[in-house]
Amino acid sequence: DSGVTQTPKHLITATGQRVTLRCSPRSGDLSVYWYQQSLDQGLQFLIQYYNGEERAKGNILERFSAQQFPDLHSELNLSSLELGDSALYFCASSPNRGVSNEKLFFGSGTQLSVL
């Protein structure tokens, strides 16, 4: 058990809808990362927050947004969902601000199915 908690584990929704994925990092970790794992794109970095502020951005669509709250939990919001957004969304955390050699601790993911 990595100590990173993601809810819900599974989410089924329809095209055009909006969903929120939630992540609680390991106790004491200040950085939260979001990754998307899909069959065609593989594992892709979406975005990182450090102590409440956005620190790094990857291939995140404009329809997607994230935030990190004062208690350090994070939410990933996905809107105007399309079939292609179906994927496993991982949250990861690390103790510090997220330099290139930092080891990440991943949650079990949220499996999103858009029908």
Place this chain on the structure above:
Amino acid sequence: AQKVTQAQTEISVVEKEDVTLDCVYETRDTTYYLFWYKQPPSGELVFLIRRNSFDEQNEISGRYSWNFQKSTSSFNFTITASQVVDSAVYFCALSEAGDGAQKLVFGQGTRLTINP
């Protein structure tokens, strides 16, 4: 641009066989970091090892060993005397120091099946 290639999509071996998972990377940075993560059937990604670009020493941890060769841009992973519990998807990943942030670029993964 940075890229990680794991050419082996799936490998299937019988228990106790040795198996090597290949990883080839591309980067323009002189300082970078390489990682291996394991994704067991339960789904979460588990960190296995981290290597920086200045450290070409091979590493052994129990039945696991890693061979880092800058000359061929490879960071291969060998499991000796494989066991059924080693069955998982294994990912090689790269991050560049020039990015100033931890943005892992993953390979496509190798699904390893160890048969009893």
